Amino acid sequence: MKILLLGLNGQVGWELQRALAPLGELHALDRQQGGDLAQTEALAALVRKLAPNVIVNAAAHTAVDRAESEPDLARTLNATAPGVLADEAARLGALLVHYSTDYVFDGSGTEPRTEDAATKPLSVYGRTKLEGEELIRASGCRHMIFRTSWVYGARGGNFAKTMLRLAAERDALNVIADQIGAPTGADLIADVTAHAVRAPQTGTYHLVAGGETSWHGYASLVIEWARAKGVPLKVAADAVKAIPTSAYPTPAQRPLNSRLSTSKLEQAFGLQLPHWQPGVLRMLAEVVA
Numbered sequence: 090m091k092i093l094l095l096g097l098n099g100q101v102g103w104e105l106q107r108a109l110a111p112l113g114e115l116h117a118l119d120r121q122q123g124g125d126l127a128q129t130e131a132l133a134a135l136v137r138k139l140a141p142n143v144i145v146n147a148a149a150h151t152a153v154d155r156a157e158s159e160p161d162l163a164r165t166l167n168a169t170a171p172g173v174l175a176d177e178a179a180r181l182g183a184l185l186v187h188y189s190t191d192y193v194f195d196g197s198g199t200e201p202r203t204e205d206a207a208t209k210p211l212s213v214y215g216r217t218k219l220e221g222e223e224l225i226r227a228s229g230c231r232h233m234i235f236r237t238s239w240v241y242g243a244r245g246g247n248f249a250k251t252m253l254r255l256a257a258e259r260d261a262l263n264v265i266a267d268q269i270g271a272p273t274g275a276d277l278i279a280d281v282t283a284h285a286v287r288a289p290q291t292g293t294y295h296l297v298a299g300g301e302t303s304w305h306g307y308a309s310l311v312i313e314w315a316r317a318k319g320v321p322l323k324v325a326a327d328a329v330k331a332i333p334t335s336a337y338p339t340p341a342q343r344p345l346n347s348r349l350s351t352s353k354l355e356q357a358f359g360l361q362l363p364h365w366q367p368g369v370l371r372m373l374a375e376v377v378a
């Protein structure tokens with residue numbers, strides 16, 4: 090099996106390099122090595138020349154607030170480029186694996202959303218990621234789109250690492266407590282991807298860890314763990330404050346309810362997804378070490 094992996098230096102891309110390597114001949118590229126999603130003609134030419142059996146696209150414009158002020162770039166990376174990859178995959182008969190987000194939903198209600206729930210993104214990032222999904226589905230290529238959420242990995246930037254940094258710099262932290270979702274490990278996403286690539290089934294799947302928390306619950310776990318491990322912190326034990334979304338204005342609006350149901354994925358691929366907490370603790374141990 091010949092696999093083309095794009096975005097190898099991202100959180101998910103880095104773990105995919107490990108998880109996909111045993112499956113065959115892996116060509117893992119970052120943007121400097123010819124895998125620039127902004128150069129869509131060169132991207133198409135690369136795929137034609139390599140003629141992979143599987144294309145895994147882990148590259149994206151993931152800066153949610155910045156996307157509000159650079160919508161054209163976000164659209165190119167999150168929609169146009171995945172559309173080009175999908176057209177090339179259709180031409181080759183290749184499988185395209187792609188990642189999307191809880192931010193395609195508006196976050197109303199309190200129930201976990203299934204894959205066929207109505208989408209209604211609140212941000213440029215969410216809109217362009219949805220457009221990417223739609224172009225892939227319209228291309229007719231064999232594909233698996235995994236919608237995930239609140240991704241963390243030992244490599245790359247993420248919310249947990251931001252909290253560790255801020256807790257070392259500040260006396261107090263204010264963290265949103267009314268946005269609910271599931272922190273999901275890049276390693277879990279990569280392992281599930283490798284499993285699914287062995288016996289692919291075209292479709293869109295929700296791929297998130299089990300359980301749920303708020304950003305405040307997530308931050309509290311990170312900081313309690315760091316304190317217990319003797320990591321030097323400036324923030325006081327009772328100074329991780331729970332605040333509502335309205336008290337933390339951001340350029341991009343985020344969904345309140347980011348709960349995603351994973352039943353479809355678990356049934357299709359015979360998996361049970363682990364609770365979110367152990368993976369976060371593993372990542373923290375790796376980062377702090």
Ligand SMILES: NC(=O)C1=CN([C@@H]2O[C@H](COP(=O)(O)OP(=O)(O)OC[C@H]3O[C@@H](n4cnc5c(N)ncnc54)[C@H](OP(=O)(O)O)[C@@H]3O)[C@@H](O)[C@H]2O)C=CC1
Binds near residue numbers: 120150239246
């Ligand atoms: N992070 C999250 O919380 C979530 C992510 N997702 C989705 O999962 C996927 C993987 O995300 P994640 O690994 O966390 O993202 P990261 O931000 O960690 O990585 C994104 C990667 O995309 C690369 N990239 C950016 N611009 C380009 C470009 N022009 N050409 C090629 N590569 C480029 C980056 O490269 P460079 O390092 O050079 O900038 C980086 O390696 C994405 O599709 C994302 O939308 C879904 C839900 C949550």
Ligand SMILES: Cc1cn([C@H]2C[C@H](O)[C@@H](COP(=O)(O)OP(=O)(O)O[C@H]3O[C@@H](C)C(=O)[C@@H](O)[C@H]3O)O2)c(=O)[nH]c1=O
Binds near residue numbers: 152239251
């Ligand atoms: C830094 C900080 C953030 N927050 C809030 C803002 C926001 O609502 C939430 C998370 O902030 P971040 O900017 O780290 O995360 P954000 O970029 O919104 O994370 C999203 O990234 C994209 C790529 C996705 O697809 C989503 O699933 C999600 O993971 O925490 C606080 O409440 N206090 C703080 O001190």
